[in-house]
Amino acid sequence: MKILQLTKKFPFPLKDGESIAVTNLSKSLVKHGCEMTLLSMNTSKHFVEIDQLPETYNHYKAIHTIFLDNRVTAIGAISNLFSSESYHVSRFDFAEYHEKLIELLKAEEFDVVQLETLYLASYIETIKEHSSAKVVMRSHNVEFEIWNRVVASTSFLPKRIYLGHLTNKLRRFELEMLGHYDALVTVTQRDLDKYTNLGYKGTGVASPIGLDVNRYTPEVNDIYQPSLSFIGSLDWMPNLDGLDWFLKSVFPSIIQLYPDLNVHIAGRNTPKSILNISNDNILIHGEVDSATDFINSHPIMIVPLLSGSGMRVKILEGMALGKVIISTSIGAEGIKAVHKESILLADTPEEFLECIQWLLNNPERMNKVGKAARFFISENFDEERNAEKLIRFYHGLLT
Numbered sequence: 001m002k003i004l005q006l007t008k009k010f011p012f013p014l015k016d017g018e019s020i021a022v023t024n025l026s027k028s029l030v031k032h033g034c035e036m037t038l039l040s041m042n043t044s045k046h047f048v049e050i051d052q053l054p055e056t057y058n059h060y061k062a063i064h065t066i067f068l069d070n071r072v073t074a075i076g077a078i079s080n081l082f083s084s085e086s087y088h089v090s091r092f093d094f095a096e097y098h099e100k101l102i103e104l105l106k107a108e109e110f111d112v113v114q115l116e117t118l119y120l121a122s123y124i125e126t127i128k129e130h131s132s133a134k135v136v137m138r139s140h141n142v143e144f145e146i147w148n149r150v151v152a153s154t155s156f157l158p159k160r161i162y163l164g165h166l167t168n169k170l171r172r173f174e175l176e177m178l179g180h181y182d183a184l185v186t187v188t189q190r191d192l193d194k195y196t197n198l199g200y201k202g203t204g205v206a207s208p209i210g211l212d213v214n215r216y217t218p219e220v221n222d223i224y225q226p227s228l229s230f231i232g233s234l235d236w237m238p239n240l241d242g243l244d245w246f247l248k249s250v251f252p253s254i255i256q257l258y259p260d261l262n263v264h265i266a267g268r269n270t271p272k273s274i275l276n277i278s279n280d281n282i283l284i285h286g287e288v289d290s291a292t293d294f295i296n297s298h299p300i301m302i303v304p305l306l307s308g309s310g311m312r313v314k315i316l317e318g319m320a321l322g323k324v325i326i327s328t329s330i331g332a333e334g335i336k337a338v339h340k341e342s343i344l345l346a347d348t349p350e351e352f353l354e355c356i357q358w359l360l361n362n363p364e365r366m367n368k369v370g371k372a373a374r375f376f377i378s379e380n381f382d383e384e385r386n387a388e389k390l391i392r393f394y395h396g397l398l399t
Helices: 017-031 074-080 095-107 118-130 143-152 157-177 189-197 237-257 291-296 313-320 349-360 364-380 383-398
Strands: 002-007 035-043 062-068 112-116 134-139 183-186 203-206 228-231 263-266 282-286 300-303 324-327
Touching (some): 002 118, 017 313, 035 095, 062 095, 112 118, 112 383, 118 157, 134 383, 143 237, 183 383, 189 203, 203 383, 228 291, 237 349, 291 313, 324 349, 324 364, 349 364
Parallel strands (some): 002 035, 002 112, 112 134, 134 183, 300 324
């Protein structure tokens, strides 16, 4: 099976959930006999030197990239107010990418063109005009739902009105596109059910993000002198909003009871508002070389997301490393781990504090929950089984 994979940013380095989700699946598909070709945007925001990729990044038959400057600009944001187009999507719609896509479709026949996220949907018409391949949308999130939640948690009225306007246009686009896919692949059953309720009538399958648990070696931490960790791209608004809420509304009550407990914060593009925090219990690391090493250094990982959709890869990685995850219900959507067995769930400052007390009053619980978390990932998110399931789905789509 020949698959052309389209991405809105180059899926390397493996420091964010999207890159991990794209790379893990493509590698697993190749391992099961598929031939993968990548056409990726190489954006100004996430630029990668392609000639410096490691030798191990060799699973693609061919890699094609188009440089694009898609930065958010004041002029672009203001002018879009007078346009019916979604600004979220139009920033990824470029003539150069269309041209390269046409070139590839004319040069080679593909069985499937797999679009990674809604932001590639503007290329569907071009694909169908120049290819008979099945067009598959791999949805990492219900995109407008993320932004609806961001709007709901935004208190500054002008910003809330502006984001609400953009979100309404994104919603219209996302729902309109549901009728243009030959198939829909979501990372959670919950998202697939959501799309079905919103009017999707085509074929679809839930294909969770997969991990090879054997690549994750837990590091033994001192459970009697524990620390918290947070890691996530801090140029993504849900991560930043959730972290800000935790630091202002949750953490002060925690350190009142546990004055020696520290939280370590890592993330790409950490803003000055975080970098300039002056608090002995809050340690800012910025972008780290290895996310797994960072997660491994702390027995407890917090995921205080107030908005979002899809599945949080960092939760899966933390669980694979045997760490205790304390997440909001939104952060843990689609994972279906059981509270106080393989994960801890908290949606309010009081619930976060209760989870910390439950752990620190009996530190052995950290080991128990961590071991259960690693077992849960091995049983439910094995990348090999996920790839096999998706290939069966694709074969059914092609027959």
